[in-house]
Amino acid sequence: MRNVKSIAFIISSAALLAACSSPVKVTEPAPVVESKPTDTTPQADNTRSVAPVETKSLDPLDDPQGVLAQRSVYFDFDSYVVREDGKSVVSNHAGYLTKNTSRNILVQGNTDERGGAEYNLALGQKRAEAVKRSLVALGVSDAQVEAVSLGKEKPKATGSNEEAWAQNRRADIVYK
Incomplete structure (x- = not known):
């Protein structure tokens, strides 16, 4: 019985090895693939071509550290006269707008929470108009502004103290 098992094992091993082998003819030559030789010699310096580097100019409005990043003009209590510290903000934006006549802005006049709704809307409008007049006086087209x-509907700061009120008395320059 042992011989039968041994013979069966040998036959099955031989069959397994025969199934895994593939016929390869050793007498056939390997196929040759022809390719064109590449020129590895360096080119002379006068024949090189270098493409120019194109740089995209950065819009000054996108510079968070630039002068156009400041877009609020602040006012004194119950006033719509552009203060000295706001004139540079107006001047910087006027310079940009005169060079970029396709750009338009919205000047939003704001007030603090004190005063009635009607009074605050009127004061906010006067503040927005004061900034607009200053921009137009510096050469900006009236159609751009x-x-x-x-009024008091869009406060920058919350609170009922002078610090919060001072931040809310402003006109914001918003680019469209």
């Missing part, structure tokens, strides 16, 4: 009042 729209002035609106938000």
Whole structure:
């Protein structure tokens, strides 16, 4: 019985090995693939071509550290006269707008929470118009600037103290 098992094992091993082998003719030559030789000699310096580097100019409005990043003009209590510290903000934006006549802005006049709704809307409009007049006086086209009042509806700071009120008495320059 042992011989039968041994013979069966040998036959099955031989069959397994025969199934795994593939016929390869050793007498056939390997196929040759022809390729064109590449020129590895360096080119002379006068024949090189270098493509120019194109740089995209950065819009000054996108520079968070630039002078156009500041877009609020602040006012004194119950006033719509552009203060000295706001004139540079107006001047910087006027310079940009005169060079970029396709750009338009919205000047939003704001007030603090004190005063009635009607009074604050009127004061906010006067503040927005004051900034608009300053921009137009510096050469900006009247058609590029729209002035609106938000009154006390869009505070920059919360609180009922002078610090919060001072931040809310402003006109914001918003680019469209």
